[in-house]
Amino acid sequence: MNLILSRSLLAGWGGLLLALTGCIDQISADLPAPPKVLVVNSILTPDSLFRVQVSRVTSATDASSRLLAVAQVSLLTPGGAMEMLRSQGDGLYYSPTKPVSGTPYTLQVAAPGYPSVSATDTVPVLVPIREAWFSFPTGTDRNNELLGTIVVRFDDPAQTANFYEISGYQESQFLILDARGNAALTAEDDSGLNSKSLVFSDKLFNGRSFELRASFLTHGHSSGGFNNGQPTGPTTRPPRLVLRSISRAYYQYRKSWTRHLYNQGSKGDTYDLNQLLFLGDPSTMYSNVDGGYGVVVGYSAQSVILPLR
Known part of the structure; x- marks a missing residue:
């Protein structure tokens, strides 16, 4: 059934492209030269x-x-x-x-x-991870796939604004971390943008201990097997977590980049034809280059393989 629908959809798009091709006229125009930047x-x-x-x-x-x-x-x-x-x-x-x-x-x-x-x-001074682990399985998603949970804790320095990025990896692949319910992440308003990492400030926890709990759909999971003839439970490869202490410029650029990727219809590194039909208005990319474009930004990072709890 899915194969038939896919072929029908492709046929429909092929007809549309042919129709559009017949409506294209070539014109000549003197385009202005780009700025010397x-x-x-x-x-x-x-x-x-x-x-x-x-x-x-x-x-x-x-x-x-x-x-x-x-x-x-x-x-x-x-x-x-x-x-x-x-x-x-x-x-x-x-x-x-x-x-x-x-x-x-x-x-x-x-x-x-x-x-x-x-x-x-x-380059910000590194804020070290105080404690981090993962648990698996801790639930299921709407497709009944097993989910795990990552927990990370660190102590935010007081009297200064700090910015962070948290990423998860497993089997050399990004983990999409779902941190809905965390006040600091909810305030960033990035939950619907399919970002590969969590980027946030310490505005809601400046100078205090911070804990993040995020669920993830695991890679490299096996449903179990047998050991000496006895059935074993589900297992999963340990994920790797990276905590970056990032500069304000990195934070601002990463925010604009996430919105730009989502807005152009790419949803990160995937291609979604349905989203392509509803592209948003162009978004401005952040730059801290005076007189030009691009970014010069800094970060310090700590990477840990998470133990299972």
């Missing part, structure tokens, strides 16, 4: 070298590379120290050093024929 992207983390990608805004008809291999990328640190980053080609630039948590860094980028741009961000 640089695009700078970099993620700063204590576990990696400084790496920066430099590109440019181009038109849809421009077949040449967007990536700029002739830019000058300067890294400034407090106290006025400056370092010129080295080119790797293909618009990539790097420094053999790594960022230090709690230190603000400024990237300045110049390229021939383009106005110079700059961006500043700080």
